[in-house]
Amino acid sequence: MSTFIQTLAVGLRLGSIYALVALGYTMVYGIIRLINFAHGDFIMVGGYTMIFTVPMATALGLPAWAAVLAAIVVCALVGMGTELIAYRPVRKKGTNMTALITAIAMSLFLENLAQAIPAIGPNPKVASQIFTAGGLRIAGVTLEYTTLLTIVISAVVMVVLYEFTQKTRLGRAMRCVSEDKEAATLMGINVNHTILSTFAIGSGLSAVAALMYMAQYPKIYTTMGSLLGLKAFVAAVLGGIGIIPGAVLGGVVIGLVESFTTSYISSSMADAFVFLILIVVLILKPAGIMGKNVGEKV
Amino acid sequence: MKKNRTKQGYLLNTIVIVVLFALFQVLTASMGGSGSFKLVLAPCLWQCCYLIILATSLNLVLGFLGQLSLGHCGFMAIGAYTAALLSLACERTGVFGDKGSPEFLAVLIACILAAGLLAALVGLLVGIPALRLKGDYLAIITLGFGMIIVNIINNLPFCGQDGLSLGSASSSLYKNGLGFGSKGKVSFLWVALLVTLICLVMMFMFIRSKYGRAIRAIRDDEIAASASGINTSFYKIMTFSYSAFFAGVAGALYACANATLSTSSFAFSNGGILNSTFIVVMVVLGGMGSLTGSIVAAVIMFLVNYQIKNGTWVTALPAAVQGVFQYPMLVYAIVLIVVIMFRPKGIFGSYEFSLVNLGRDLKAVRLRKAAERAERKEVKAHA
Amino acid sequence: MPEKKMPVLETKKLGITFGGLKAVQDFNIQIYQGELVGLIGPNGAGKTTVFNMLTGVYVPTEGTVLLNGVPLNGKKTHQFVAAGVARTFQNIRLFKQMTVIENVKTAFTKDIRYNMLDATFRTPKFWKAEREMTEKAMDLLAICHLEDKADVIAANLPYGQQRKLEIARALATNMKVLLLDEPAAGMNPTETAELLECINTIRDRFGVAILLIEHDMALVMNVCERIQVIDYGQTIASGLPEEIANNPKVIAAYLGE
Numbered sequence: 001m002s003t004f005i006q007t008l009a010v011g012l013r014l015g016s017i018y019a020l021v022a023l024g025y026t027m028v029y030g031i032i033r034l035i036n037f038a039h040g041d042f043i044m045v046g047g048y049t050m051i052f053t054v055p056m057a058t059a060l061g062l063p064a065w066a067a068v069l070a071a072i073v074v075c076a077l078v079g080m081g082t083e084l085i086a087y088r089p090v091r092k093k094g095t096n097m098t099a100l101i102t103a104i105a106m107s108l109f110l111e112n113l114a115q116a117i118p119a120i121g122p123n124p125k126v127a128s129q130i131f132t133a134g135g136l137r138i139a140g141v142t143l144e145y146t147t148l149l150t151i152v153i154s155a156v157v158m159v160v161l162y163e164f165t166q167k168t169r170l171g172r173a174m175r176c177v178s179e180d181k182e183a184a185t186l187m188g189i190n191v192n193h194t195i196l197s198t199f200a201i202g203s204g205l206s207a208v209a210a211l212m213y214m215a216q217y218p219k220i221y222t223t224m225g226s227l228l229g230l231k232a233f234v235a236a237v238l239g240g241i242g243i244i245p246g247a248v249l250g251g252v253v254i255g256l257v258e259s260f261t262t263s264y265i266s267s268s269m270a271d272a273f274v275f276l277i278l279i280v281v282l283i284l285k286p287a288g289i290m291g292k293n294v295g296e297k298v
Numbered sequence: 299m300k301k302n303r304t305k306q307g308y309l310l311n312t313i314v315i316v317v318l319f320a321l322f323q324v325l326t327a328s329m330g331g332s333g334s335f336k337l338v339l340a341p342c343l344w345q346c347c348y349l350i351i352l353a354t355s356l357n358l359v360l361g362f363l364g365q366l367s368l369g370h371c372g373f374m375a376i377g378a379y380t381a382a383l384l385s386l387a388c389e390r391t392g393v394f395g396d397k398g399s400p401e402f403l404a405v406l407i408a409c410i411l412a413a414g415l416l417a418a419l420v421g422l423l424v425g426i427p428a429l430r431l432k433g434d435y436l437a438i439i440t441l442g443f444g445m446i447i448v449n450i451i452n453n454l455p456f457c458g459q460d461g462l463s464l465g466s467a468s469s470s471l472y473k474n475g476l477g478f479g480s481k482g483k484v485s486f487l488w489v490a491l492l493v494t495l496i497c498l499v500m501m502f503m504f505i506r507s508k509y510g511r512a513i514r515a516i517r518d519d520e521i522a523a524s525a526s527g528i529n530t531s532f533y534k535i536m537t538f539s540y541s542a543f544f545a546g547v548a549g550a551l552y553a554c555a556n557a558t559l560s561t562s563s564f565a566f567s568n569g570g571i572l573n574s575t576f577i578v579v580m581v582v583l584g585g586m587g588s589l590t591g592s593i594v595a596a597v598i599m600f601l602v603n604y605q606i607k608n609g610t611w612v613t614a615l616p617a618a619v620q621g622v623f624q625y626p627m628l629v630y631a632i633v634l635i636v637v638i639m640f641r642p643k644g645i646f647g648s649y650e651f652s653l654v655n656l657g658r659d660l661k662a663v664r665l666r667k668a669a670e671r672a673e674r675k676e677v678k679a680h681a
Numbered sequence: 682m683p684e685k686k687m688p689v690l691e692t693k694k695l696g697i698t699f700g701g702l703k704a705v706q707d708f709n710i711q712i713y714q715g716e717l718v719g720l721i722g723p724n725g726a727g728k729t730t731v732f733n734m735l736t737g738v739y740v741p742t743e744g745t746v747l748l749n750g751v752p753l754n755g756k757k758t759h760q761f762v763a764a765g766v767a768r769t770f771q772n773i774r775l776f777k778q779m780t781v782i783e784n785v786k787t788a789f790t791k792d793i794r795y796n797m798l799d800a801t802f803r804t805p806k807f808w809k810a811e812r813e814m815t816e817k818a819m820d821l822l823a824i825c826h827l828e829d830k831a832d833v834i835a836a837n838l839p840y841g842q843q844r845k846l847e848i849a850r851a852l853a854t855n856m857k858v859l860l861l862d863e864p865a866a867g868m869n870p871t872e873t874a875e876l877l878e879c880i881n882t883i884r885d886r887f888g889v890a891i892l893l894i895e896h897d898m899a900l901v902m903n904v905c906e907r908i909q910v911i912d913y914g915q916t917i918a919s920g921l922p923e924e925i926a927n928n929p930k931v932i933a934a935y936l937g938e
Contacts, residue, residue: 035437101638106635108575275446278438515779521738522776526790528790
């Protein structure tokens with residue numbers, strides 16, 4: 001029974017991290033209909049930023065997690081940079097195929113750039129403790145504070161994001177642009193500006209995800225983003241790409257699947273299982289759990 | 299008449315190829331023993347061969363069919379392991395004795411064929427569900443399949459992890475299986491070249507037929523292709539499987555040239571050149587829709603990779619820049635971004651090299667350039 | 682007067698509903714061999730939706746589509762084409778990167794009998810099939826006066842010729858009934874006259890049934906033997922051109938009340 005609770009807790013925690021990343025994916029996809037393959041690597045960027053800023057924060061007397069503020073800024077800048085330098089020019093004069101290839105190239109570029117820069121370098125780095133150790137004891141199992149915080153923070157972020165897209169002007173603009181770019185322009189919305197803001201928010205979210213990830217797994221390496229990003233993408237698709245609650249739902253499901261597979265079957269099969277889910281979803285209901293099908297106009 | 303021209307072209311190509319082959323045999327016979335040929339040129343040619351096959355076969359799906367598949371190396375891995383294991387099995391059951399015997403040659407050919415066929419079969423199985431999707435989703439799902447395939451091979455007891463690269467298994471591939479040492483690479487080089495040639499001919503014939511037209515139609519407008527009577531699912535799956543066949547053959551050649559096989563070399567995030575993105579770089583650089591382009595780009599990327607790994611000039615660079623060259627994938631990612639942003643058509647666009655039309659094509663290029671220059675002069679004069 | 686046995690193309694109570702919206706309802710039409718029927722109606726009436734159902738792009742939620750009495754519901758588009766229904770599109774869908782003659786040749790694909798082995802080894806069967814195809818393609822291009830543009834990339838053709846190429850490509854499928862979706866859209870009077878000539882040549886030579894969606898009333902009144910009018914997805918009138926021109930319901934639909 002305690003294994004079950006432990007597995008459940010790990011699953012929810014993992015799921016919350018995936019949810020945070022999936023939110024970023026889903027927001028960007030919703031607005032430019034492109035999978036930002038580099039999104040996972042923004043997490044890596046956030047992680048490495050915090051390697052530097054956590055000691056700085058502690059030195060300044062701030063709590064360790066304040067380092068995430070710097071990481072959010074850095075990630076947002078990297079995200080906006082990617083959009084401005086790589087995606088926007090290709091979107092203007094390229095085809096779908098070239099945009100896709102650009103996204104993959106950006107991902108590869110970021111990963112390998114990180115490896116090549118000596119200060120970051122190819123070897124993994126270890127972060128220091130971020131949140132207080134220890135946890136609550138429930139039903140004979142210790143639930144770490146980190147786990148609880150991760151779950152709570154993800155939930156809060158999702159609610160805030162949802163309200164943001166429903167109530168604020170920028171949020172509504174984002175929804176308009178994802179429905180119909182031309183109509184949005186005609187309504188006076190600055191589409192490029194909106195897209196840029198979406199990237200900023202989505203990438204900022206990956207910094208928060210990096211924080212939660214680092215709190216649990218202090219080892220950081222340059223390719224940590226790619227697999228994490230890929231699984232978060234599966235989560236976004238599972239829940240319904242472009243739909244904010246869907247991303248959270250998908251994230252939680254994927255996290256639980258991974259956790260239970262690792263516990264009860266084997267850890268090496270966990271990744272395969274996650275991909276299997278992707279394949280099944282894309283074949284049976286490509287729009288995802290909460291999605292609606294939109295066909296092509298003939 | 300057009301058909302006579304085509305037949306003229308075939309004749310011309312055949313003559314040129316036979317002549318080149320004869321030259322090549324003379325060259326190997328006279329230089330084969332020399333150190334640099336054996337240790338440098340022969341392995342390089344082997345590598346070029348399978349890179350060319352990989353690039354051109356991916357171009358069938360990416361350039362001509364217009365679908366982005368990121369799992370090409372998964373099929374290569376299947377081919378490599380199939381060929382290796384089959385050769386080992388043959389050796390153990392005494393089908394052939396040593397590498398010089400005629401039985402070995404038969405086994406080698408059988409292994410290469412088996413590699414291609416098994417890869418094609420897996421390509422068929424993967425393609426049937428995967429090709430229902432388009433664009434981003436297809437890319438991700440083929441990526442997923444590629445990872446799963448490598449994962450599965452990893453978990454197989456007889457070849458998993460470094461199974462075929464460590465200890466007794468490794469030396470056995472080299473000693474008993476189809477792995478070639480430096481001498482073997484020279485004496486069997488003709489096999490690699492012949493296989494590459496056959497693959498290229500098969501691909502050209504495919505493209506210049508109703509199949510090529512059908513898949514280009516699907517690329518240009520799938521709905522219109524359907525409305526013209528083309529069974530799009532059939533042609534998509536068939537092309538995907540055909541392309542996987544060649545990837546398997548390339549894998550077999552890879553197994554021949556590298557006596558050690560390890561699944562980590564095929565992983566997607568690996569920095570080496572066997573990941574599917576490297577092949578995408580080759581196809582994009584050469585021109586999506588030009589087999590000639592893929593051949594040329596494969597050779598170019600091979601040279602670039604070789605220089606990065608072995609070039610003496612790298613050590614002369616300042617330390618900061620040198621760090622970049624430790625990570626060839628960084629260079630390739632930049633190449634890809636630059637090509638896509640500034641010349642998405644690649645080097646050759648959709649042009650195919652043809653000996654028989656060479657004179658006419660060169661003349662057309664000259665005329666076009668002259669016209670452009672004249673136009674620019676006119677614009678300047680009016681300004 | 683062509684013998685009126687079984688209609689070549691017939692629909693019975695054809696309809697489709699998109700998530701609560703009844704786009705087309707109770708659509709009935711019979712087209713006999715050699716006829717040229719027009720389908721008209723205000724914008725958004727559902728004409729292209731009908732076409733999409735007649736070619737397998739949409740699966741109707743009610744009713745049937747019958748070709749020579751054989752129901753075709755649920756089949757895929759290429760199966761519709763194999764059965765004998767060909768169409769052109771409202772927004773031209775050509776294979777932009779292929780040449781004019783290649784565009785026509787793609788439509789022959791389903792009828793070409795050689796296989797992979799023939800293609801790889803360039804057997805006589807392959808050469809014969811390719812030669813025949815080239816001849817037939819040039820023949821079809823000649824009908825629409827495009828034969829001298831055979832090796833031009835389709836994207837480089839002027840607009841009017843692109844429309845004609847789409848028709849030539851549809852002809853190549855060897856259809857029994859041809860559906861033309863606004864073939865004269867965006868054309869000037871000269872091009873429209875050429876198009877008319879093209880359509881008449883096709884009718885004389887192939888005797889195919891044609892169903893035509895069009896907004897150019899002059900063209901419709903001129904060339905159609907019968908006209909069916911739909912509005913908001915339902916048939917509001919059907920009959921000879923003169924009757925339709927004077928039908929008060931039709932006039933109301935176009936001018937609004």
